[in-house]
Amino acid sequence: MISIEKLSRRGFLNMGAAVGASLLLPRTGLIGAARAAAPLPAVAExxxxxxxxxxxxxxxxxxxxAHHQGVLAVQKAFPKLKKVLEVENVPYSADATRIYRQFVSEGANLIFDTSxxxxxxxxxVKRAPDxxxxxxxxxxxxxxxxWYYLNHWYPTYVVGVAAGHLSxxxxxGYVASFPVPSVFSGTNAFLMGARSVNPNATLQAVVINSWFDPQAAAQAGTALIDNGCDFLFGIMDEAAYLQVAEKRGVWAAMWNTDIRRYGPNAYVSSIIIDFKDFYVDQVKKRLAGQWTSSENLFAMGKGIDRDAWGEKVPADVAKAADEVRQKxxxxxxxxxxxxxxxxxxxxxxxxKTMTDLDLYYWDWSIEGVSGLSA
Structure with missing residues (x-):
């Protein structure tokens, strides 16, 4: 039997100095590449x-x-695991260090920090080399x-193409969490997709300093619509601005999962993420004595993609965007x-074409984006 332990933590998302420092670290290695270090030894399931x-x-x-779905996939694939430790709401503070130290003290062989x-x-990490x-x-x-992440800028560009047709x-408008690379690459890719259809399109961002704040996201969405935006996008972990879009009669695209039920008439698509295969593969390698540290960016169609189009999206718009997706x-x-x-x-x-690592580290706004600075 698997022992699943969950703890809830308070102190939600204080973007401390450690996050700022991590964004300044040098680029390392190749996408999807393993380092030269010897694999960690095998572990019986x-x-x-x-x-x-x-x-x-x-x-x-x-x-x-979405990450929790990966945890469930690991449990299903490896039913004899001694224990699965899962902690929610890990803060950006010294409490995070204590949580991960506790994982190590409980005998963890492989630990995923999902954000x-x-x-x-x-x-x-430095004190637990095994x-x-x-x-x-x-x-x-x-x-x-x-480390691992997603090439979300590609499906975001595709959704931007749809936005260019629909707006x-x-x-x-863009509801932003923090001025971090995932937001810069998202806003830039979205506007570039839209400008491939309408070269005069612009994007206004509102930063709310949270990944999960329904009230602030709703306020930001309302302000953007009041300022003339008729298509909302963002990188939130909830549906607040989609609900605003539904009430105000504008379009919206989302992130992470299919949450169209919160705004079926406004919903265009979502940037869909899927970690299940990756987590199962990493655990499999760790058990087999084949795990080494690696750098991974998921390709479109393999862990990251656009969602099925919303029911109100015209067929010709979906077709135009999907032709770009296939390219x-x-x-x-x-x-x-x-x-x-x-x-x-x-x-x-x-x-010159930007590499995936260029896009991963993107920390500046393109022409036409306002409201966002590093």
């Missing part, structure tokens, strides 16, 4: 302990819910620490220069 630390509640129907806690995690660690949206590697005003899957990249930043400075020269 019945003796293995696997830990998961989450940034939010597993009931959020968003980011943490980067930076140096708060790294302190534990334990494997994987940090979602991490920015560094060690012999026993790897009548050409004014797009990307076939190897085409829309992130080719010339690309200017919000001050008009050329950041990507004509003919």
């Amino acid at each position: 019945e003796n293995a302990v696997i830990g998961f630390g989450h940034v939010g509640p597993v009931t959020d129907e968003g980011w943490t819910w 980067s806690t930076g140096d708060f995690l790294h302190e534990v 334990v494997g660690f994987m940090e979602c949206d991490g920015r560094t590697t060690m012999d026993n620490l790897g 009548k005003s050409g004014k797009l 990307i899957i076939n190897g085409w990249s829309p992130f080719t220069g010339e690309i200017k930043d919000s001050t008009g400075k050329v950041r990507v020269e004509a003919g």
Whole structure:
């Protein structure tokens, strides 16, 4: 029998100095590549302990819910595991260090930090060389620490194409969490997709300093609509601005999961994430003595994609966007220069294509984006 232990933590999301520091770490290695360190030794399934630390509640129907589906997949694939440790609402503070130290003290063989806690995690990694660690949206590697994330900018560009067709005003709104690379790449990709249809489209962002704050997200969505935006996008872990869009009669696209039931008439699509196969594969390697730290960015169609189109999305709009999606899957990249930043400075020269690591570390806004600065 698997022992599943859950703890709830308070102190939700204080973006401390460790997060800022982690964003400044140098780029490391290759996408999907394993480091040269020797694999950690094999562990019998019945003796293995696997830990998961989450940034939010597993009931959020968003980011943490998606990671929890991966936990359930691990439980199903490895029913003899000695223990699965799962902690919700891990804060960006010294409490995160204590949580991960507790995982180690309970015999964890592989630990997943499902939303980067930076140096708060790294302190534990350095003192537990026999334990494997994987940090979602991490920015560094060690012999026993790897990272993983999603190429969300590609499906975001596809949804942006749909937005370019659907928006009548050409004014797009974005409910942002923090000024971090995932938000810069999301806003930029979304507007670039829209501008492939309407070159005059613009995007206004409102930063609410949280990943999960329904009241603030609803207020931001309302303000954006009041300012003329007729298509809302964002990176929230809940449905608040979709509900606002539904009430106000504008379009909206979401993140993490299919939550169209909160706004069926407004819903265009969502950036859908799926960690199940990745988590099962990582645990399998750890048990078999084949696990080494690695760097992983999920390709579109393999852990990250757009959701099925909303029922009100016209067929011709869906077709146009999906033609672009197929081009990307076939190897085409829309992130080719010339690309200017919000001050008009050329950041990507004509003919140069941004790499996935360039996109992963994107920390500046393109021309046409307002309300967001590093």
